Amino acid sequence: MQLSKRITSLTGGVSDGWDVFYRARAMVAAGEKVTELTIGEHDIRTAAPILKEMHEQAMSGHTGYAMVPGTDTLRDTVAKRVQDRTGVPTTRANVLITPGGQAALFAAHAAACDPGDTALYIDPYYATYPGTIRGVSAIPQAVQTRAEDAFQPRKADLETAAKGARSLLINTPNNPTGVVYAHQTLKDIAGVVSDKNLWLISDEVYDTQVWEGEHISPRSLPGMADRTLVVGSMSKSHAMTGSRCGWIIGPEAAIDKLITLATHTTYGVPGYIQDASVFALDQGTDFETDIAAPFRRRRDAARKILAGQNVLGLIPAQGAMYLMLDIRACAESGEGFANALLDHEKIAVMPGESFGQSAAGHIRVAMTIEDNAFAHALRRISAFADGQAARRKGAHPNGAPQIISEPK
Ligand code: PMP
Secondary structure: OOHHHHHHHOOOOOOOOOOHHHHHHHHHHOOOOOOOOOOOOOOOOOHHHHHHHHHEEEEHHOOOOOOOOOHHHHHHHHHEEEEHHHHHOOOOOHHHEEOOOHHHHHHHHHHOOOOOOOEEEEEEEOHHHHHHHHHHHOOOEEOOOOOOHHOOOOOHHHHHOOOOOOEEEEEEEOOOOOOOOOOHHHHHHHHHHHOOOOOOEOOOOOOOOOOOOOOOOOOOOOOOOEEEEEEEEOOOOOOOOOOEEEEEEEOOOHHHHHHHHHHOOOOOOHHHHHHHHHHHHHHHHHHHHHHHHHHHOOOHHHHHHHHOOOOOEEEOOOEEEEEEEOOOOOOHHHHHHHHHHHHHEEEEEEHHHHHHHHOOOEEEOOOOHHHHHHHHHHHHHHHHHHHHHHHHOOOOOOOOOOOOOEEE
């Protein structure tokens, strides 16, 4: 039987960019020791008190169908959190609870776009974005950014792309670049979507991971609450990736229709997961700071380690759990560098090209292993890059990287 074009063309017929990742996993399965700095998964698990609450709520019977829009308590808790953090009046009627941020991204595009509409996203991008847009039968169109602008989109590029488009998807703090959008960038974005009458879909799943600058939700900019759908999640802020709990914040009329969509797609999120999410959010900001702390520490360590060399260029690492490194001084492409690094050093990183053409010539390093091992891996990446750069200049014909001893 023939499958729909929608589902067969979800990845656009190109490689999904995860080749290095799969190769590393195959090496691990074959018994090789590989240092994996690929995916955005915390190295700590969900905290025991959150799991205890989940268990207790399940045992007490909250295992039937939960309210489709989310429980009143969780919607109220999320609304208060958003209002406290942004100053924008927000009630339960502005909140839909979803099975994670990914489902929220899909639903937000379903709400904003009709089949055939152009939906913009910023390149480099989180890997699922174009497929999510195709999933609602809209046409994904990338807006390129530049390494020299620290991957902040330019107003002129947005203006050109926005003509005739229906929505713009942004992500700050950003995966894969680790960049936090400046106030001026967000004002430019708000100006363009208002002038050209676009929906803004604002993916803020890393909003608790800010090392430098300030996270500003564009929904809080003048006139934006009516045209912005914010995507949030428990995954990154509370190390609850496997629990699949997220949300959309938007105008009441949009949430109302999105609830109908949820009734016909997900039918809500398990009640005991929602109860555990309320418990987790009630732990307050100190708890969230603790969850983010390892990434902040590793980013600080990385800056020190990389300060002593001039082959790898560090894109300002202002937030999220990733570092974006410019490898153009020592390799032709991020993909070539990542493959060689895996072969020679048994370290797996993501090629920048996996996240779009704007990130070509870069690699993304996830800061998701224990501090000493992370610092050691970064020193080895740096030494390997030195070797590659020297080899290019003909100094080390074998490209033999400097040997760094194992961490204590
Ligand atoms: N947006 C971005 C930018 C992400 O990096 C991720 C997960 N890696 C998601 C959304 C989806 O997260 P989840 O579905 O776990 O909430």
